Every structure is written in C-alpha cells, then in structure tokens.
Amino acid sequence: MPTKPTALRPARSTWGAATAVLFAALSTLAACGGTGTDADAAAEQAVLVAQGRQTFRHDTFGDEAHWTDTLRMHEVIASAVDPLTALSVGLKVDADALPAEVAAGIQNGSIDLRSTATTVALLKLNAVVGVKGTVETLNGVDRLTRVGITCALCHSTVDNSFAPGIGRRLDGWANRDLNPGAIIALSPALDTATKAALRGWGVGKFDPRLNVDGLSKPVVIPPAFGLDGIHRITVTGDGDDIAYWNRYVAVVEMGGLGTFSDPRLNLSVTHGAQDLVSAKLPALQAYQLSLKAPTPPAGSFDAAAAARGKLVFEGIGQCASCHSGAHFTDANQRLHPLNDSMAEPESPSYASRSATRQYRTPPLKGIWQHAPYFHDGSAATLEDVVRIYNTKRSLGLDSQQVSDVAQYLKSL
Numbered sequence: 229m230p231t232k233p234t235a236l237r238p239a240r241s242t243w244g245a246a247t248a249v250l251f252a253a254l255s256t257l258a259a260c261g262g263t264g265t266d267a268d269a270a271a272e273q274a275v276l277v278a279q280g281r282q283t284f285r286h287d288t289f290g291d292e293a294h295w296t297d298t299l300r301m302h303e304v305i306a307s308a309v310d311p312l313t314a315l316s317v318g319l320k321v322d323a324d325a326l327p328a329e330v331a332a333g334i335q336n337g338s339i340d341l342r343s344t345a346t347t348v349a350l351l352k353l354n355a356v357v358g359v360k361g362t363v364e365t366l367n368g369v370d371r372l373t374r375v376g377i378t379c380a381l382c383h384s385t386v387d388n389s390f391a392p393g394i395g396r397r398l399d400g401w402a403n404r405d406l407n408p409g410a411i412i413a414l415s416p417a418l419d420t421a422t423k424a425a426l427r428g429w430g431v432g433k434f435d436p437r438l439n440v441d442g443l444s445k446p447v448v449i450p451p452a453f454g455l456d457g458i459h460r461i462t463v464t465g466d467g468d469d470i471a472y473w474n475r476y477v478a479v480v481e482m483g484g485l486g487t488f489s490d491p492r493l494n495l496s497v498t499h500g501a502q503d504l505v506s507a508k509l510p511a512l513q514a515y516q517l518s519l520k521a522p523t524p525p526a527g528s529f530d531a532a533a534a535a536r537g538k539l540v541f542e543g544i545g546q547c548a549s550c551h552s553g554a555h556f557t558d559a560n561q562r563l564h565p566l567n568d569s570m571a572e573p574e575s576p577s578y579a580s581r582s583a584t585r586q587y588r589t590p591p592l593k594g595i596w597q598h599a600p601y602f603h604d605g606s607a608a609t610l611e612d613v614v615r616i617y618n619t620k621r622s623l624g625l626d627s628q629q630v631s632d633v634a635q636y637l638k639s640l
C-alpha cells in the first residue's frame with residue numbers, strides 16, 4: 229500500500245492524565261533528587277521509560293493520514309467490524325481500560341459483541357490494543373471519525389485473564405494471533421489484486437518491505453523484548469540500535485509524519501510537513517530496552533532433558549558457535565550469509581530485500597513465547613527447528629538428542 233504525503237494537521241496530545249501526574253512526580257524527583265547523581269540518573273531514566281511506554285502503546289505519530297485518509301479503515305470498522313470479528317483477526321482488548329460496568333456487561337451478555345457500535349464504544353474507551361480511534365458525539369450518537377495504529381498492535385498481546393483476547397497488556401510480546409494482511413485487506417481503497425496478496429500473508433505475519441519494493445513475502449512478527457545489549461536490529465541486522473528501525477516502521481510502515489532515509493536501501497520517505505517521530509525515538513527505545521524476555525511458565529519443560537540438551541547445544545549440535553553469549557547471539561560481532569538461514573533458499577529472499585543482505589543470529593531468550601520459528605515461520609515448533617538443523621547441517625543427532633535440545637530451548 230503506498231503511503232502518500234499528506235496535509236499538515238496539528239499534533240494531538242496523547243498523554244493520559246494519570247501518566248501526566250506520574251511524569252510530574254518523576255520529573256520533580258529528577259530535578260531535586262538531592263546529591264546522588266545515580267538517583268538523578270535513575271529518575272531521569274524512569275521518566276524516559278514511562279514516556280516511551282506511552283508512545284509504544286498509544287502514539288500513532290499522525291498515521292491517521294494513512295489509515296484514515298488513504299485506507300479509510302474508519303469506515304470499515306464502523307460498518308463491518310464487530311468485536312467478535314475484531315477478536316477473530318487477533319485484535320486484543322485491554323481489560324484495564326474497561327470501566328466496571330462495561331466489564332460486567334460483557335460478562336453478563338448485556339453488551340452486544342455482535343454490534344459494530346460496541347467496537348466504536350471500545351475505541352472511545354481506548355481499549356483496543358494498538359488501535360486508536362477518534363470518536364465524535366453528535367446528537368448523542370457516537371461516530372468514529374479517525375483511526376490510526378500504534379506499535380502495540382503487532383508487538384503487544386494480552387494475558388487472556390478476562391476472556392480469550394481480553395486481558396492485561398503484555399508489551400513486547402509478539403501478537404502471533406494478529407492477521408495484519410486480513411485486516412488491511414478490509415480497506416475499500418485497495419484493488420482486488422492487492423487484497424488477495426494481503427490475505428495470503430496469514431496469521432502472525434507482516435511484510436515490512438512491501439511499501440518499499442512492491443514484493444510480497446511476509447515475515448513473522450517478532451517480539452520487541454530482550455533486546456538490551458543487542459546492536460543489530462531486525463532479522464537482517466539493518467540497524468545498530470532500535471531507534472533506526474523504530475523510525476523506519478513509524479514513517480514507512482505505519483505512515484506516521486516524519487522522515488526516514490537510508491542510502492543502502494536507496495530510500496528516502498517524508499510524510500507531512502511536521503515531524504511527529506524524531507523527538508519520541510529516545511524514549512521509545514528506552515522503553516523497549518526495559519522489556520525483559522519472559523521466563524518460561526512453570527512446568528513447561530523437562531528440566532533433566534533441558535540439562536542434557538544444553539550439552540548438545542554447546543557441543544555436537546554446534547549451536548553455540550552462532551547462538552553465543554548471554555543473549556545467545558553473535559549479532560554484535562557479525563552477520564551471516566543467506567545459507568546460514570535454515571529458511572533459505574526462498575523466493576524472494578528476505579535478506580536480499582534488506583539493507584545488509586545478510587541474516588542476524590536471533591537472540592533466544594523467551595523463544596518459547598513466539599512460535600512459529602525462522603523469519604518465514606517455516607518451523608512450527610522448537611522440535612521442528614532442531615530437526616531441520618539436524619538434517620540440513622548433517623549433525624547426526626539421534627531423536628533423543630533432538631528432543632533434549634528442544635527442551636533446552638523451551639527453558640531459555
């Protein structure tokens with residue numbers, strides 16, 4: 229979908245009142261934190277992280293220009309997307325944003341989840357994760373006038389504590405239930421061929437390069453956690469820090485107002501006359517770096533098998549020659565040629581569409597959370613991953629060793 233430059237609009241404030249109070253408190257702390265410079269630095273960092281969280285969850289960077297003015301998603305949502313439909317394409321509802329009477333109404337069935345008016349009401353409450361709606365009330369009737377997306381759409385899910393798809397936010401967790409292609413294909417502004425290509429992407433996948441080269445081969449949505457200390461960002465290590473890619477996504481993919489350019493991609497994109505992206509990047513990066521990879525749920529792996537698997541991983545499996553160090557990656561030292569990816573050869577090759585034309589060894593902490601595996605999602609389970617390595621790299625592991633390595637991966 230092409231993102232076209234759009235007219236200038238005033239920035240909308242996205243700071244919630246509660247967060248504003250928190251900032252004020254933290255800023256005061258930062259300003260008069262006494263003599264301890266460590267305390268000052270920690271307070272400043274806390275302010276930055278809190279701002280970044282707000283941006284990650286709620287900021288559209290003015291991308292309504294794309295999702296509303298160009299794709300007209302507000303029309304489709306208001307006319308055809310009831311909450312059950314929204315949940316079925318992987319959208320999530322933030323239970324903490326639901327007032328008690330709404331939560332009760334959903335539970336006792338008095339709120340109709342088959343009505344698009346309920347979707348509009350949820351957007352008005354800012355309860356749909358990663359989707360920001362502007363709702364105007366005229367003669368007592370709510371109307372959805374603008375819609376935009378945020379980072380949380382793809383990189384957050386919920387814990388299902390209220391109901392499937394409704395719960396507390398889990399920021400940084402890849403939303404592998406989300407079907408971005410199916411959602412974007414609802415746009416009345418797209419032609420039939422584009423819609424067919426988008427519908428072919430499948431669940432949990434998105435092609436962040438389609439806008440640039442017009443090719444369509446999606447990659448799985450990765451987590452945004454566990455990246456502190458890793459200085460090659462994305463599957464192909466295009467950027468040295470998260471801010472590089474955050475700028476790319478905010479401008480080129482989401483259609484936010486600002487500028488991205490990279491001579492390696494022969495790419496220079498500007499949306500709007502105003503920059504709603506640059507000033508937010510330091511805080512956004514600080515927030516993402518604060519997100520730790522989640523530890524595996526209790527009882528989710530066999531500890532004895534995992535201990536045996538660790539020896540294979542570090543020994544005859546040769547995994548640690550690339551998945552090395554505390555983050556299980558050599559990303560800070562080197563990138564890898566195409567055939568080091570077990571998903572290659574593929575057509576078109578994802579790496580060949582990137583700035584580096586190589587692959588990064590991905591970090592493995594929290595890997596249990598985000599099946600399927602490899603950038604194209606071609607390995608459904610961690611057992612499949614090890615089986616594929618065993619065959620393609622002729623490791624000669626027996627089935628017990630394959631299973632032990634998979635248990636080890638589940639324990640990371």
Ligand code: HEC
Nearest residue numbers: 378379381382408434448449450461462463470474477478
């Ligand atoms: C429509 C879905 C979508 C949205 C919205 C989105 N991303 Fe992503 N993100 C992806 C996909 C797909 C990739 C994988 C691309 C790659 O690695 O080449 C990715 C990769 C990343 C990575 C790299 C992770 C790693 O392991 O190096 C980071 C960081 C990231 N996104 C942050 C963000 C931020 C911040 C925003 C908001 C400004 C955002 N994303 C919005 C889909 C999305």
Ligand code: HEC
Nearest residue numbers: 545546547550568569571587588589590601602603613617
């Ligand atoms: C030559 C370097 C190298 C070796 C050796 C290697 N890997 Fe990898 N690994 C990579 C690269 C590069 C990728 C990314 C491939 C892709 O996404 O296309 C990857 C991807 C993975 C993934 C998927 C990560 C994700 O986020 O989807 C897992 C799991 C994994 N490797 C485990 C292993 C195990 C287990 C071994 C040993 C049997 C191993 N690797 C050996 C470089 C290596």
